[in-house]
Amino acid sequence: MTTVGILGGGQLARMLALSGAPLGLRFLVLDSVADACAAQFAPLLQADYRDQAALAEFAARVDVVTFDFENVPAESAGWLAERVPVFPSPRALAVAQDRMAEKTLFRDLGIPVPPFAAVDSRETLDAALAAIGTPCILKTRRLGYDGKGQFRLRGPADADAAWAALGAQAGTVGLILEGFVAFQRELSVVAVRSREGELRAWPLTENWHVDGILSASLAPASAEPGLQRQALEAAGKVAAALDYVGVFALELFLRDGVLLANEMAPRVHNSGHWTIEGAETSQFQNHLRAVLGLPLGEVRPLGHSCMLNWIGELPPAAPVLAEPGGHWHDYGKSPRAGRKVGHATLRADDPQELAAALERVGRALGRQAQVAPVAARLRGA
Ligand code: ATP
Ligand code: MG
Numbered sequence: 001m002t003t004v005g006i007l008g009g010g011q012l013a014r015m016l017a018l019s020g021a022p023l024g025l026r027f028l029v030l031d032s033v034a035d036a037c038a039a040q041f042a043p044l045l046q047a048d049y050r051d052q053a054a055l056a057e058f059a060a061r062v063d064v065v066t067f068d069f070e071n072v073p074a075e076s077a078g079w080l081a082e083r084v085p086v087f088p089s090p091r092a093l094a095v096a097q098d099r100m101a102e103k104t105l106f107r108d109l110g111i112p113v114p115p116f117a118a119v120d121s122r123e124t125l126d127a128a129l130a131a132i133g134t135p136c137i138l139k140t141r142r143l144g145y146d147g148k149g150q151f152r153l154r155g156p157a158d159a160d161a162a163w164a165a166l167g168a169q170a171g172t173v174g175l176i177l178e179g180f181v182a183f184q185r186e187l188s189v190v191a192v193r194s195r196e197g198e199l200r201a202w203p204l205t206e207n208w209h210v211d212g213i214l215s216a217s218l219a220p221a222s223a224e225p226g227l228q229r230q231a232l233e234a235a236g237k238v239a240a241a242l243d244y245v246g247v248f249a250l251e252l253f254l255r256d257g258v259l260l261a262n263e264m265a266p267r268v269h270n271s272g273h274w275t276i277e278g279a280e281t282s283q284f285q286n287h288l289r290a291v292l293g294l295p296l297g298e299v300r301p302l303g304h305s306c307m308l309n310w311i312g313e314l315p316p317a318a319p320v321l322a323e324p325g326g327h328w329h330d331y332g333k334s335p336r337a338g339r340k341v342g343h344a345t346l347r348a349d350d351p352q353e354l355a356a357a358l359e360r361v362g363r364a365l366g367r368q369a370q371v372a373p374v375a376a377r378l379r380g381a
């Protein structure tokens with residue numbers, strides 16, 4: 001019997017555990033909170049990620065370690081890796097934890113990126129602003145997610161406000177200034193690399209964000225084959241450079257036919273949730289196969305899928321379940337503003353059919369604004 005240890009017990013760990021059940025896998029989740037939603041399906045070891053005794057117990061009880069959460073302290077991941085196989089490696093994790101390190105890696109690999117510079121003082125902010133220009137975004141280097149820890153500067157006069165908002169973190173998590181990309185679309189590529197170095201990527205996915213949080217994903221994105229190749233090439237370079245094992249996502253901005261890399265996620269990714277019903281093999285199943293050294297599954301899409309994120313609270317499930325290709329995911333979390341509490345995936349063989357299903361669900365749930373850009377894309381806008 002194989003036990004997979006997961007650091008972090010959120011919805012990603014929960015969906016990994018659900019997807020591993022048919023493989024006969026057992027799981028153990030390490031999380032600092034007692035109500036981690038993965039604990040509804042997997043035993044929970046509740047402890048701080050730095051707790052040595054807990055890490056020792058965790059290492060003793062699992063055969064392999066992986067992550068639901070990329071902000072696990074690098075020292076803890078390193079300590080575990082000396083005792084049990086850890087995938088992705090602590091080095092890959094360390095790069096993905098730091099926006100400066102990941103953007104530097106992308107640039108060194110020849111992957112287009114927005115202009116960026118490290119900021120560690122008010123003087124370096126002014127210098128970076130002079131070099132990059134406005135509009136731009138000041139971000140924390142570490143620990144940001146769902147658009148938290150970011151400040152947008154429209155002009156040089158916003159420097160004071162940006163520094164007031166984030167300057168205190170310059171000496172702790174560090175800051176980075178990035179040029180603002182006037183992108184036409186946001187896309188992501190979710191890929192998996194095996195222990196032997198085989199790479200497979202699901203089709204490019206188009207993503208829509210609201211207030212910095214993913215709202216909807218459409219796959220396959222309507223994109224020329226050239227873009228799919230660009231994305232696959234970028235993913236392959238990053239994965240090879242990090243000797244990456246498991247699933248990861250590259251978030252991309254499409255501007256004038258070029259894909260610029262925004263960030264990578266060293267784990268299964270929200271923009272890959274559609275693969276549960278919309279692909280031959282899901283990102284969760286393939287991540288487990290990769291970290292366990294099992295053959296990877298096919299990643300081809302089954303028709304067209306749209307994932308809708310439920311943020312804050314769950315709407316009623318019935319209108320989604322009434323659709324022929326409607327699928328519901330309730331993460332078992334209590335409602336809270338800005339929290340990802342579930343998602344729905346609508347799948348159809350035909351893009352027009354999917355657009356119609358989205359519009360019906362949007363009307364029934366009063367979520368017309370959430371589905372509208374996706375339906376418009378499917379209708380060829
Ligand atoms: P996630 O939840 O995806 O981890 P995050 O907090 O790490 O988010 P980013 O992905 O860097 O943050 O930014 C959130 C969103 O803000 C992006 O998806 C994009 O819509 C917008 N954004 C971020 N950086 C830029 C940029 N340089 N130019 C234009 N838009 C940007
Ligand atoms: Mg991020």
Ligand code: MG
Nearest residue numbers: 146251262263
């Ligand atoms: Mg992001």
